[in-house]
Amino acid sequence: MANATPMRIVYWVVLAVLIVAGLVGLVQRLTMGHEVINHGSLIPWGLWIVLYTYLGGLAAGLYVFSALGSVFEIEVFKPLRRVTAVGSLIALAAGLLLVWFDLGHMERFPELFFRPSSTSLMGRMSWVYAGFFVIVVVQLVLDYGGNATAAKWLGAVALVLAVAFAGTEGALMGVLGSRPAWNTGLFPIRFLVAGLVTAGAALTFILAFLWKAEGRDEMLRWVTGITLGLLIFEALMEFAAIETMLYGGAPAVKDALNLAMYGPDSWLFWGLQVLVGMVIPLVALVFFRGNRVIVGLGSVALMIGFVAARSNLLIPVLSVPELEGITEAYYSPRLSTVYVPSLTEWLVAVGVIALGLAVYSFLWDRLALNQPEGA
């Protein structure tokens, strides 16, 4: 570990503790199966899938920022192409790890590659993810080897795949006619934009607190400007979606929205998504653009708030039964319309994120991600 300052030691100890906690959760998952996971058959997806959509969007968004430097050759983004590309790979790997743990039969995941269904977006996604992963790894190898032209063309392909999987994550839900609140053409776009905003915030954080090379202020100005624009666009889309859902009048849609905004977990919407995820970052990015620390903290708030935003897109919609009276017709805790993640789910989620951060921190030094040479 280079420069073993007390701060770095504390950081690594915390990560190690969290990874061990994740391993404890993983052992519980592997030995007790889904009995220790709190989703049910009405709400079939929980925390791990929420985080998967979040991390998948973050991965796509980071790669778009990477492509601004590597593919479009915008001068100010060139030094950021590696730090974002590696971050993209790690975020995607972490998200897919959570999906893997979420499968009822983890040992059958190769089926996704060997017998993918052409009609299933999830079936196609497995190949898109794999293709993206391989291409970006090869692109990074070429980039470090000095073959910028080949890296650029591979980057163009990876960019298409990144946009495709970010949008498809939204489309996974958007195509379901069984869930009217999801079944809109806006859904894939919302996922894509949310991913871009989150990536902008992550990059803002890196530039504000971790980037030591020269040119940081110029980069920060660009990244915060883009993030601010995307955040305003995201807020506009959120408002448009809420307006049409509220006034559209379809009961299932209104029920889901009312649950998110006024239900028992409404603090996730008003507290985390709106206040922490939108208002605080907006204030930081609009009124304190020159203050690196406040902008950096605002970006942390955005990243936290957008986890809640993903949860608010998924869980309330699943909490509305497809047919009225299902929960009264047959009693089972697994037919509950309430979802609270179990301790196992939290442990594994925290452990996977900590593992991702540990790998990223390790590569930060090993691959000299913050060194602008070769830019």
Added chain:
Amino acid sequence: MPDIPRVLEMENAILRMMDDIQRALQKPVEERHWVMVIDLTKCVGCDACTVACKSENKTPPEVAYNIVLQDEVGKYPNVRRVFVPRPCMHCQNPPCVDVCPVGATYKREDGIVVVDYEVCIGCRYCIAACPYGARMFDFGETYTGNTPNPQEYENIEFEYGHEHNRSAGGSPIGNVRKCHFCLHRLNEGLLPACITDCIGRARYFGDLNDPDSLVSELLGRRQAFRLKEELGTNPSVYYLT
């Protein structure tokens, strides 16, 4: 095929439906279209169908292929209860089939939507896609798990004509499960359990492609509807009013 004893009068619906089934089984599978018809004017909400299904398929506590929805209609004092049994709809355009990433769930040529327990990865995308809430995940729970050990009779079940042992933690634990019109019984010329156990004779089953079958006759004679027809899923379960 079993020789059906004529102990009751020929007009008995059960005997007639069994005749219908045996006639259908003589045809190539692609020429059959199994449908269920449920007479809501006869259903008394006793849940015998739910219990029969659980007993036949040995479903765990968290899984019920058939449930009976209840609703209260009218305003006091003029109220009445309405019961709507809900098995899998066996849609002819099943949304659950299209979304399955590995093709583990598919529609047979005779219209029955099934799950291949040996292929299903347990992603639960099909649960989210089903507009009827007819799919449930097997978490591995048992009724007798705290007694202190699960009883053996809970471990073995014979869905799809194969023996599955849940005690080892394998399939169908970790799979999505659903009603399959008691395919293992159907293949032996028997009616689904919920049909034979219905105390009000509210449920009927047979081949819609056979104009002489009881289900064809009922659907030709009575007013019928299907749940959420506007989605275009084209369910194979009809409700008589």
